[in-house]
Amino acid sequence: MIEQxxxxxxxxxxxxxxxxxxxxxxxxxxxxxRFLIIDTGMNMSACREAMAAGLxxxxxxxxxxxxxxxxxxxxxxxxxxxLARPAVKIYFNYPDAEILRNLHQWDDVKATALNNGFSTEExxxxxxxxxxxxxFKPSPLNYAPLREGDQVSIGRYIFQCIETPGHTPGxxxxxxxxxxxxxxxxxxxxxITPNISMWADSGNPLQEYLxxxxxxxxxxxxxxxxxxxxxxxxxxxxxxxxxxxxxIRAEEVLAILKRDRRNAYQVASQMTWxxxxxxxxxxxxxxxxxASGEALSHLQYLLMENKLTxxxxxxxxxxxxx
Numbered sequence: 463m464i465e466q467x468x469x470x471x472x473x474x475x476x477x478x479x480x481x482x483x484x485x486x487x488x489x490x491x492x493x494x495x496r497f498l499i500i501d502t503g504m505n506m507s508a509c510r511e512a513m514a515a516g517l518x519x520x521x522x523x524x525x526x527x528x529x530x531x532x533x534x535x536x537x538x539x540x541x542x543x544x545l546a547r548p549a550v551k552i553y554f555n556y557p558d559a560e561i562l563r564n565l566h567q568w569d570d571v572k573a574t575a576l577n578n579g580f581s582t583e584e585x586x587x588x589x590x591x592x593x594x595x596x597x598f599k600p601s602p603l604n605y606a607p608l609r610e611g612d613q614v615s616i617g618r619y620i621f622q623c624i625e626t627p628g629h630t631p632g633x634x635x636x637x638x639x640x641x642x643x644x645x646x647x648x649x650x651x652x653x654i655t656p657n658i659s660m661w662a663d664s665g666n667p668l669q670e671y672l673x674x675x676x677x678x679x680x681x682x683x684x685x686x687x688x689x690x691x692x693x694x695x696x697x698x699x700x701x702x703x704x705x706x707x708x709x710i711r712a713e714e715v716l717a718i719l720k721r722d723r724r725n726a727y728q729v730a731s732q733m734t735w736x737x738x739x740x741x742x743x744x745x746x747x748x749x750x751x752x753a754s755g756e757a758l759s760h761l762q763y764l765l766m767e768n769k770l771t772x773x774x775x776x777x778x779x780x781x782x783x784x
Contacts, residue, residue, distance in 0.1 A: 463475040464516050464519055464520065467489075467687065467693060468641070468643065468685070469618065470491060470492040470493070470617050470618065470619075471489060471490070471491050471492075471687075472489065472490045472491075472492075472520055473487050473488075473489055473687070473693070474487070474488045474489070474490060474512070474513070474516035474520075475487060475488075475512075476488050476502070476503035476509050476512045476513060476516075477508050477509070477512055478503070478504060478508075478509070478537055479506075479508050481537070481593065482737075482749075483537065483654075483690050484690075484691075485690065486501060486502075486503050486504075486509075486537045486538065486689060486690060487501070487687070487688060487689055487690060487691075488500065488501050488502055488503060488513065488516070489501070489645060489687060490516070490517075490520055490522060491616050491617065491619065492520075492617060493616040493617030493618075494617055495526060496526050496527070496528070496616065496617075497522050497523070497526060497527040497528070497616075498527070498528050498529070498530060498614070498616040499522075499527055499528075499529050499530070499545070500529075500530045500531075500532065500636065500645055501530075501531060501532055501537075501538040501539075501647070501689060502529070502531070502538065502539065502540060502541035502542050502545060503537060503538075503540060503541050504536050504537050504540035504541065504593060504597035504598070505536070505540040505541055505543070505544065505597045505598055506540070506597050509540070509541055509597075510541065510544065513541060513545070524545060524546075524547050524550075525547045525550075526550075527545075527547070527550060528550050528551040528552070528553065528616075529542050529545070529546060529550070529551070529552045529553065530553040530614060530634075530636060530645075531552065531553065531554050532633060532634055532635065532636075532645070532647025532648065532649075532689060533555070533558055533629060533630040533632065533633040533634070533647055533648065534558035534559075534561060534562055534630055534632070535593075535630065535648070536593045536597045536598040537593065537597075537689075538647065538648070538689060539598065540597045540598045542603065543603060546603065551606045552603055552604065552605050552606060553605075553606050553607075553608050553614060554605040554606070554607055554608070554634075555607060555608060555609075555625070555632035555633070555634045556607045556609065556632060557627070557630075557631035557632030558630050558631060558632035558633075559605050559607060559632070560632075561630075561631065561632075568589060570661075570662070571589075571661045571662075572585050572589065574661045574662060574663060575588075575661065575751075575754070576777070577663075577774075577777065577778060577779050578725050578726035578727060578754065578758055578778070578779055579725035579726055579727025579728055579754070579778060580727055580754065584747060584750065587747040588747040588748055588750065588751040590747075591746075591747055591748050592748060592751065593748070608623045608634060609623065609625065610623060610624065610625040611623060614636065619638050619641070620638065620639075620640075621636040621637060621638050621645075622636070622637045622638075622639060623635075623636065623637075624636070624637050624644075624677070624678070624681075625674075626646075626647075626649040626674035626677065626678065627667070627670040627671070627674060628649070628656075628658055628667055628668070628670045628671025628672070628673075628674050628675075629647070629648045629649060629656045629657070629658060629667075629671065631665075631667070631670075633647055633648070633649055633674075634647070635647055635649055635678070637681065637683075641684070642682050642683050642684040642685070643683070643684060643685050643686075643687060644678070644681070644683045644685070644686050644687065644697070645687045646678075646686050646687065646688045646689065647688070647689045648688075648689045648690065649674060649675075649678070650675070650678065650686055650688060650697060650700055650701065650704070651688045651689070651690055651691060652686070652688060652691055652692055652693075652694040652700060653690075653691040653692060654690065654691060655704060655707050656671075656704075657752050657755070657756055658671050658708070658756055658759045659752060659755025659756050659758070659759055660755055660758040660759035660762055661755055661758070665762070666762055666763060666766050667759050667762075668708060668759045668760060668762070668763040669763055669766065671708075672705060672708065675701045675704060675705060678697065678701065679697070679698055679701045681697075683697045686700075708760070711733070711756075711760050712760050712763065712764055714733055714734065715729055715733070715757065715760045715761060715764060716764065716769065716783065718732045718733070719770065719781060719782060719783050720783060723773075723780045723781060723782040724780065724781060725778050725779055725780050725781070726754050726757045726758040726761055726779070726781075727750075727754050727757075729757045729761065729781070730742075730750070730753040730754040730756070730757035733753065733757060735749075735753055737749055737753075761781050764781075765781065768784060769783070769784055770782065770783060770784060771783075771784055
């Protein structure tokens with residue numbers, strides 16, 4: 463589906479078959495003899511076909527097309543290696559680029575998962591099916607890295623880069639101050655909540671996410687163009703809902719730990735999830751992965767708030783109430 467959503471700005475809905483996200487929004491902005499594409503879809507046939515059809519309908523010349531990728535996840539970055547032509551710019555962010563350059567990235571993630579309750583068999587199954595591994599072509603790309611306050615100009619628009627870490631360490635949004643429009647990537651979504659996961663031994667992604675929400679809350683925004691689902695207005699109302707969601711999540715984690723100490727995998731198995739499965743054992747491996755990653759981010763947040771303690775027992779990290 464292609465629709466014009468603003469002067470010279472078009473939304474292409476790129477399908478994600480078999481994925482709960484259903485589709486990713488890829489945006490095309492037409493300038494004077496040049497184009498900008500924001501996010502691309504995965505490196506899979508359904509995405510390639512939808513992208514090719516959309517670009518043809520919009521008469522986009524890829525030799526005159528730059529790319530802005532909001533963050534490193536495969537549904538946003540996966541196709542850019544096939545679409546980008548020589549001499550075009552691929553705007554990206556520094557922290558996520560560093561992760562992609564880490565040759566031991568998946569080994570590090572696997573070690574963290576094992577430390578937090580996953581069995582070796584479940585880790586192997588989850589990583590084998592992980593979209594970040596299946597649908598991302600690890601081609602060397604010449605990124606044009608951007609930071610907070612940097613600008614991207616295309617046609618009538620001058621966009622400002624807004625750093626919004628949380629969903630990923632380097633997540634970037636684009637804001638047009640005159641028109642008051644925000645391309646939010648996966649930072650703020652209207653119909654679903656962004657997954658805030660943690661698969662590292664340090665950091666506090668949930669706190670970073672909440673801080674990033676506060677930053678966007680202060681801005682004047684008339685329309686939000688998200689990475690998934692529908693375009694919406696009323697960003698402050700949605701931000702309040704997202705913050706409340708994570709407060710409820712944190713309270714649920716504390717309630718679970720009242721019974722006994724738990725690792726992240728065990729906590730996730732007892733949390734409430736909007737997944738069409740009767741019990742935890744029925745969860746597909748990728749959904750167990752994302753659920754446990756989100757549980758871990760909340761455990762780390764509560765640990766940093768001095769509400770929990772952590773101890774290692776036989777190579778597993780267990781959390782208890784203070």
